Amino acid sequence: MQRIFCCSLLCSALSAFSVSAQPNELPSASINLQTLNDFKPVGNNWKIVGDAFYDYTKEGKGNTKSGTGVVVNDLSGKSKDHLFTKMEHGDLELELDFMMETGSNSGVYLQGRYEVQLFDSWGVKVPKSSDCGAIYERWDESRPEGQKGYQGHPPTQNVSKAPGLWQHLQIVFRAPRFNEKGEKTANARFLKVIQNGVTVQENVEVTGPTRAAAFQDEKPTGPLMIQGDHGAVAIRNIRYKSYGIEPVTLTNMKLSAYEGKFKSVNDFASLTPKREMDLDVLAHQVPGSRDNFAGKITGTIHIPRSGEYLLYLNLPWIPAEVNTKVRNGAGELKIAGKKIMTIEPEDGGKASTKVKLEAGDFPLELAYYKNFGLWYARSNDITLAVEGPGVQYTTLNQMIRAQEPVGEISLLAKGEPVMQRGFINHRGIKHTHTISVGEPGDANYTVDLQKGEFLQIWRGDFLETTPMWYGRGETQLSVPLGSVIELSGKPSLAVMTDKNAAWPDSNATYTNLGYDIDKTGRPVFKYTLAGANVRESFTTEEEGRKLSHSFTVMNQPKEADIWCLVAEGNDITELPNGLYAINDKQYFIQLPGKEKPVIRSTAQNKKELLLPVKPNGNNGSVSYSIVW
Template identity: 80%
Template sequence: MQRNVCCSIFYLLLCTLGVSAQPNVIPSVPINLQSLADFKPSGSNWKIVGDAFYDLNKDGKASTKSGTGVLVNDLSGKSKDHLFTKMEHGDLELDLDFMMERGSNSGIYLEGRYEVQLFDSWGVKVPKPSDCGAIYERWDDSRPEGRKGYEGHPPAQNVSRAPGLWQHLSIVFRAPRFNGTGEKTANARFLKVILNGVTVQENIEVTGPTRSAAFQDEKPTGPLMVQGDHGAVAIRNIRYKSYGIEPVTLTNMKLSSYEGKFASVNDFNTLKPNREMDIDVLAHLAPGSRDKFGGKITGTLHIPRTGEYYLSLTLPWIPAEVNKTVRNGAGELKIAGKKIVSIEPEDGGHASTKVTLEAGDHPVELAYFKNFGLWYARSNDITLAVEGPGVQYTTLNQVIRAEDPVGEISLLAKNEPVMQRGFMNHHGIKHTHTMSVGEPGQLNYTVDLRKGEFLQIWRGDFLETTPMWYGRGETQLSAPLGSVIELSGKPSLTYLADQNAAWPDSNATYNNMGYDVDTNGRPVFKYTLGSAQVRESFAGEGDGHKLIHSFTVTSTGNAQSTGEIWCRVAEGSEITQLPNGLYAINDKQYFIELPGKEKPVIRTTPQHTKEMLLPVKPANAVGTVTYSLIW
């Protein structure tokens, strides 16, 4: 089909010409869970409820709350049907939350044929193709015993959470391809499966339907299917982006190169280019100085479908630090002569916008300049990304460079606890005096030794230390390898005048005294809080199912003038006591278990969150507090 330049029918609706700090991406389509109207008729096992409770300690102790927003598979009756969406898809991005009953088994089938396993894999040390996040095996009864199942792919690591907690699953799926006669030309492929924030599958090819698929043939499209005959599962927040197979393309690119120091891309209008050349990747490829240059790239942008598109432009040589007295570079993108997005020095090298484009071919012009190079931003590559209706987020004409290969430098906790001092990001802020500890049961945590703050917990592998130990150790950060739950990061202990006093952001009387190492190789953190001496410790228990957090507080002075010492156990949008006695934190993100019949104070903060507090009750000048985190 001939493609015409359709300037005359081209129109723009700019949502913003300013900088977007976060990608202003095209929104996903929700599946309505106010009723079952978005699903094909199914058995009575599928219900819409307001909430679900699965007891982490007992099988089959499920209960639900009336309402809407949560899809549950209730197997208490005779019906055990699968559930199919009315929506049929090919290429797909899928996001959903799910909750497993103890010992339960379910699955999400893309096109009703290719399964991502949902399973209660809590605490499994070596995951298999039947565990949560796996691409389930194919099956052939004609194969020898022990080999009937084949091509199963276990998750890269087990980051499954406890039964009764909400978990998150993201899938990027590429449907099989077929030619005009219906012959398959490419297999289905899971480009990514992300479980609880961790990539557990990447670029996995599936040669045919997996075991127990609804259909044994293969087609370009099919419905989503949720397995209903194996076990109880709850699902909410189902959202998707469905894609066609025709991409956005950028072709016929030509570069006009200019040399000199520039103040604006408009400076090019009166200059003759030093060089003109055809290019096929987005980069300043003209020979000459690495600095003091400008460029103008023209080309043809093909849009497959009329609609709203997200465009993102990045010039990596413009520093994130703002120095308004130094104009290192700028850039702008025009489509059909109209400015769509621009980058100024204070934008940190990145800008994005939404724009409505008609289907067809459009002339584009990308102008930019660079006045000097920075040692940490030497690249002259340009990133232009697009996403739109039926078009997956795509980086156009990207430069592929063979960089100096660096293997991952990882630190794992296998047979004993492992401690690592260093820098750690928490809520986007670098903490410079942290210790991370990995437990053999794949329970890990980080504390800030300078402030006495409990920062985060995670399940799965321990740390990647490449940014700390390779070369100059750029960023100097260690990074958790597993699924992280970031805690609020405020002090764990403080003096309060009474139980209604506000919890402080920091403790002026906190003084770090280092740490001891106990006989099991775990650190015991020591510090003073006013006149009190504190020993704080953590220990994994139950084969990695819970993390016990303990404090021993010895008072050496008169605390009546400053109030009592309290422990802040948890904070979240919600704190709810469950029928089994556990407390669900932050909409069932993790559980808190208290010993015996301990009753916490649960209160509302000025920020409208909930806090759980326990008093440190001294007996003979020594008080203790212990609680467990379960996730």
């Protein structure tokens, strides 16, 4: 739901823009990769190109495509310089895409001093502090042999993709702190490192510059550096948010509490409160108050820097589902006496807005009411979060509640394939008749047995089953622990009258017949399709680096042309090495022999890669491999 508020304060001017029910983000700054102007003068090894191609089967055989948007390290000449940004930073949130050449080595150095390793770690079983996603070790020549390197931190798991595929890296970095004398008072810290959607480092303290840093001293700020003397790497989409050290604060909070059923925040504006109390956390903390209450929290909000801020408010007792006949609650936030945003019952308890604020201290008022509690939303806590210029997204005065200690219930595939039936979320939809298979080579996948759909693949650890097996199993979901690639979720096989017919979203002639277990412990799925009997299977190759997908079709009717949907994506490109890159090099498809697929566009502006099931008498077969 959208609302517009226009308001102004002449000296402490604030004006609110669109309010939405979902938290959005303030935009990141970008490093311009149309030229090298955002970087310090650099050697000839760094070049701006339109795209890069690295063949995962051959080392040192990369090539590039002319254009802009990608910076590559080309070591074919004599230059081996590092790449430094003109931008210097303290606390930083950084995002970028990277692509490794086969056997290559590089690194991202925060402040030019603290390295997150970039490496071709595809298929590594036990990652070390030299593998991709690691915080690289420090180095001291004076230490004994074998101990010169120290304090390295391997990634929690290896989720690296094949060379030649784009990977994603997110870093949340806290710079070291210094007092007025320039003495260090706190070490640098990597709050998070997220590779391909998986947190591989969290809250890691770094006591000093890591090995091969550009600077051996430590300072409050420094440039971002990409290592250029070790190996070829391509980088694109460099975005960042740089932060100061002064936060937004909310102080001097007081609560005026009211009792009764209300229909509006205006209903209690003139009432005498039943209780008044000081607060140090944002919550309706009146003893015994569970339902039928209202509150008004006042305080002072400190804004450290003028600019545009994002505010997010959540009253969790308001149900997400809409019942227009029942008003369970609402809320209203004011700053300096001006209304910033409201939450109505139909908003699902959430709202966010962007607002321009001047630096300074302003009175804040939050009014709200609650008429009844829901079984899934019993908490009377309130969430108010803020992000702004130089201010990281922060939840103000949050209530911290001790949760019942529950260890992660995980299912891992170490020595042999592991199967798990259960529920899986795919593109926001819960699938209830799925089987997930974990492979010892960390190439895992999920199939919907009810519909004959290939849902997802992932690299890394297998499943967390805590939501299934702990307590009542609230969501009943099994959650992949590795880096997930969601596939189309459409039927893998379908009958088509010709190769131009639209691919169906479901198969009316599909009947699931269960599955057998082969000698290796892997499932072989059985079903009928248009009168034909189908056996579908998956196997891993090259120690899990590839996942082979095969179909055998028996008693195929002569009048039925059965096709296989191999891949769907925004783009599908045939590469010089014969592979097909799917979705901007998210993964590769490898076809057997000289098989030529049908690549076509859909009405939804997608691309599809199709293979026919080639009949041999009454039987037929089709197969392909996924490389990622």
